[in-house]
Amino acid sequence: MSTLVKPGTRYKSTVCDTEVIIVKPSSGPIDLRCGGQPVVEVGAEVPAGLTLDPAFSGGTPLGKRFADPESGLELLATKGGAGSLSIGEVPLPLKDAKPLPSSD
Template sequence: MLKNGTRLQSQVCDTQVIVVRASEALDDLRCGGALMAPIGDDRSPDAQIDATLADGNIMGKRYVEDAGAEVLVTKAGVGTLSIGSTPLALKEAKPLPASD
């Protein structure tokens, strides 16, 4: 299982993330359909982006999974972040209370 603070990179695009909240689901974390690898690992030469998972991601945004896993994008790319083939959801900011 991945630990909080683990840095990962995509095998098919420029995406890089940091694990903010780990869960067992992140063992199947993918970007553009290909498994993500620790930063510094060589890219797989035969990895291809899945056209159905190429909607991109946004630098500085957090993406979450239903079980509570959360990753922060540190470098954006064209691949969609997913657990298996299920895309992660963009985490919405919580509204601040009114200060009337």
């Protein structure tokens, strides 16, 4: 399922409690997943029978930003869960914190 994501759109996992909000959109359609399964928009019906893929069960911590430098996608975890975020089969890395300016 490839979707063109828009800033402010909220998505939830179909296999755990994870919820995210899009901070920066991707440059094109992407296959956003959590726990190895496609995500759905918050408020949409969750398909039955999906299970958490053990390969994508590292968890998503609340309040952390994730970014994909290749597509430009950036999102924020608004609710943590057991599944790991990915674009297709590629894990979505945590965004590095910006260093604070020195106060000489």
